[in-house]
Amino acid sequence: MNLINVLIMVLVYLIGSFPSAWVLGKIFAGKEYDIRKHGSGNVGTTNVIRNLGWKAGAATFILDSFKGFAVIFWLPSLMIEGLEFETARAILAGIVLIGHTFPIYINFRGGKAVATTLGIIMAFRPEIGLICLGVFGIVVLLSHQSGMGSISAAFAFPVTSLIMRFAFNVDISNQMLWFSIAMPFFIVFTHRENLAKIFRGDNKKDF
Secondary structure, three states: OOOHHHHHHHHHHHHHHHHHHHHHHHHHHOOOOOOOHHHOOOOHHHHHHHHHHHHHHHHHHHHHHHHHHHHHHOHHHHHHOOOOOHHHHHHHHHHHHHHHOOHHHOOOOOOHHHHHHHHHHHHHHHHHHHHHHHHHHHHHHHOOOHHHHHHHHHHHHHHHHHHHOOOOOOOOOHHHHHHHHHHHHHHHOOHHHHHHHHHHOOOOOOO
């Protein structure tokens, strides 16, 4: 692998590592504020909404989604030398998720990668992204738990991709298909504490 590709991968990790919730917490609540010390301690949209309100939460969601979208939409074309374009997209998608979940800027304690994953899916296939977003909304309304919505939406990604490719002959690459199959397990990993609480029956509802 050439040096340019390696540098792009490092750049993508650093972009993914940008801690939107942590930065916006300081903007909305003062420079001494650390979102990791409030609520669940997670640097994600849900915890920001719970502690700082919908405006800060919406800004967090947009920034985290944009990280995933921007990386997959613009950067793969810069590293196609020696790599197929779709392979480059799948690799960078994985790296930006790792960056978001284990950010170097705040001691590798990041978010659960839901918004960033949505941005990635929207860059891959916006119609699939909208379906996943719809699944998220329906499950959240029924369960009153954002974690359940996130996990359900994650599994909707491969299911929808498989149906669109094999039932409707939509052009979905093998690389994207394999990424869609692997991604829900990553989301389950980031939500492992939520799942443990659900199984114990003590997970708090969001509304």
